[in-house]
Amino acid sequence: MIEVQNISKSFDGKLVLDDISATFHSGKINQIIGQSGSGKTVLMKSIIGLFRVDSGKILYDGRNLREMRMKEIKELRKEVGMLFQGSALFDSQTVLANVMFPLKMFSPMSVAEMTERAEFCLTRVDLKPQAFNLFPSEISGGMQKRVAIARAISLNPRYLFCDEPNSGLDPVTSILIDRLIEEITQEFDITTIVNTHDMNSIMEIGANIILINKGKKAWEGSKDTIFSSDNEALNDFVFASELFKNVKKTQLKNNS
Amino acid sequence: MKKTLEQVGKYVNLMKKTFSLPDNWRMFWRQLPLEMEKLGINTVGIIVLISIFMGVIMTMQTIMNTENPMLPRYSTGLVLRDTLLLEFSSSIMSLLLAGKVGSNIASEIGTMRVTEQIDALDIMGVNSANYLILPKIIGLMLCMPMLVTFSVFCGLAGGCGVAIFTDMITISDFIYGIQYAFIPYYFTYSIIKSFFFGFVIASVSAFYGYFAYGGAIDVGKASTNAVVNSSILLLAVNVILTQLLLV
Ligand SMILES: Nc1ncnc2c1ncn2[C@@H]1O[C@H](COP(=O)(O)OP(=O)(O)OP(=O)(O)O)[C@@H](O)[C@H]1O
Numbered sequence: 315m316i317e318v319q320n321i322s323k324s325f326d327g328k329l330v331l332d333d334i335s336a337t338f339h340s341g342k343i344n345q346i347i348g349q350s351g352s353g354k355t356v357l358m359k360s361i362i363g364l365f366r367v368d369s370g371k372i373l374y375d376g377r378n379l380r381e382m383r384m385k386e387i388k389e390l391r392k393e394v395g396m397l398f399q400g401s402a403l404f405d406s407q408t409v410l411a412n413v414m415f416p417l418k419m420f421s422p423m424s425v426a427e428m429t430e431r432a433e434f435c436l437t438r439v440d441l442k443p444q445a446f447n448l449f450p451s452e453i454s455g456g457m458q459k460r461v462a463i464a465r466a467i468s469l470n471p472r473y474l475f476c477d478e479p480n481s482g483l484d485p486v487t488s489i490l491i492d493r494l495i496e497e498i499t500q501e502f503d504i505t506t507i508v509n510t511h512d513m514n515s516i517m518e519i520g521a522n523i524i525l526i527n528k529g530k531k532a533w534e535g536s537k538d539t540i541f542s543s544d545n546e547a548l549n550d551f552v553f554a555s556e557l558f559k560n561v562k563k564t565q566l567k568n569n570s
Numbered sequence: 571m572k573k574t575l576e577q578v579g580k581y582v583n584l585m586k587k588t589f590s591l592p593d594n595w596r597m598f599w600r601q602l603p604l605e606m607e608k609l610g611i612n613t614v615g616i617i618v619l620i621s622i623f624m625g626v627i628m629t630m631q632t633i634m635n636t637e638n639p640m641l642p643r644y645s646t647g648l649v650l651r652d653t654l655l656l657e658f659s660s661s662i663m664s665l666l667l668a669g670k671v672g673s674n675i676a677s678e679i680g681t682m683r684v685t686e687q688i689d690a691l692d693i694m695g696v697n698s699a700n701y702l703i704l705p706k707i708i709g710l711m712l713c714m715p716m717l718v719t720f721s722v723f724c725g726l727a728g729g730c731g732v733a734i735f736t737d738m739i740t741i742s743d744f745i746y747g748i749q750y751a752f753i754p755y756y757f758t759y760s761i762i763k764s765f766f767f768g769f770v771i772a773s774v775s776a777f778y779g780y781f782a783y784g785g786a787i788d789v790g791k792a793s794t795n796a797v798v799n800s801s802i803l804l805l806a807v808n809v810i811l812t813q814l815l816l817v
Pocket residue numbers: 325330348349350351352353354355356357511783
């Protein structure tokens with residue numbers, strides 16, 4: 315479980331996160347949703363500690379990130395996996411080497427054990443052995459995402475962060491990646507936080523959702539409550555198209 | 571002014587992060603030879619070429635511009651040797667390297683930054699500055715003395731070529747000249763300077779790459795900044811070192 319309490323963050327005097335509090339549960343998909351530029355990535359990177367927040371608390375199962383010393387943060391990082399918006403695979407290394415990288419850096423395993431673990435992770439995300447020795451530039455975007463997931467889970471993380479896991483993917487592949495993240499989360503009881511502005515993904519896996527609007531938390535709920543809410547910011551976000559707006563109107567009419 | 575100071579502070583902090591003990595020595599030792607190959611060995615070709623030509627040109631220019639019977643005939647070789655040792659093979663060569671190696675380092679690290687590969691390293695708990703930058707700095711510093719030595723010898727060979735293939739100067743005059751009143755300390759001086767220059771090129775370029783923010787255009791800008799600023803800094807360091815080591 316990760317709790318954030320009243321965090322704020324500004325860049326050069328421009329407030330990007332404004333007093334945000336939220337709780338993210340384990341074994342569940344926690345989503346941060348919002349428009350492009352609303353501050354989702356900044357919020358995620360602040361929770362991880364890639365950005366230093368100006369105020370507030372960030373608790374990893376009760377451990378306050380902002381009070382940790384460098385060494386403790388390093389230890390914590392080994393429990394964290396992250397999937398970046400653009401996959402962020404090391405392009406000078408093969409698929410297999412990418413997944414082995416965290417193991418090489420931090421685990422006392424032998425090369426054979428590391429290879430075995432990396433192959434297990436790659437197989438878990440449904441990658442074929444033919445792809446193991448290719449370079450990231452030689453595989454498709456969907457496959458890159460899978461490799462990035464495999465790399466993120468290679469050290470058995472307790473916390474998994476996914477920044478727009480399905481940006482740039484077609485709807486079918488998106489859903490596959492979403493389901494994969496959900497399965498892994500439940501299977502290993504991980505606290506997973508997913509950034510997204512993809513409605514399909516929200517309706518598919520959003521168990522605990524917070525909406526960020528212009529750096530503020532505007533709404534909190536789940537995929538089951540999203541349609542019945544009358545929150546204005548939420549409705550502006552969810553029902554951006556005329557078609558959806560009409561659907562919503564008829565639904566409200568039917569209800570009353 | 572305030573911005574410049576901020577930049578200097580950021581640079582110093584980055585160097586602190588860079589010069590800590592590697593998380594994993596095995597990875598460091600694996601990375602170092604790769605960087606030496608990329609930054610040092612792969613530049614030998616261009617250095618050889620330019621040094622030979624500069625040797626030829628400097629020899630010819632010296633002969634043509636000193637047609638004074640008062641000057642001894644061996645002065646050509648002497649001038650060439652000391653110019654190579656004192657300035658050309660360390661300073662001018664380093665300016666060239668700043669262009670080639672500096673832009674390479676800045677664009678490589680800058681691309682890793684904007685594609686979030688550096689964030690990925692940080693997330694894993696790897697000290698990204700140390701992992702990426704230290705092998706480059708050490709690698710280039712180790713290669714510099716070799717490159718300088720190469721350059722000196724190639725320059726002399728170029729001058730020797732003039733003596734062999736033209737009748738502007740006799741070979742014996744030239745050979746006598748390059749041996750006349752040789753001060754070994756000049757060579758040491760050149761090597762010491764090259765260490766500093768290697769450090770400046772690698773660290774300043776890495777700095778601009780590491781703090782790139784944005785996209786491809788910003789990586790381009792970072793790489794230009796890296797070359798321009800490391801060149802300026804090279805010249806400044808050159809003045810200081812000349813003061814300290816020679817005067
Ligand atoms: N390193 C940085 N320095 C300065 N400003 C930044 C930095 N990172 C983000 N910002 C600013 O913070 C704001 C929020 O950006 P953020 O990347 O969090 O948006 P986002 O919600 O993730 O959008 P998207 O869906 O497009 O990824 C933007 O206005 C951006 O310009």
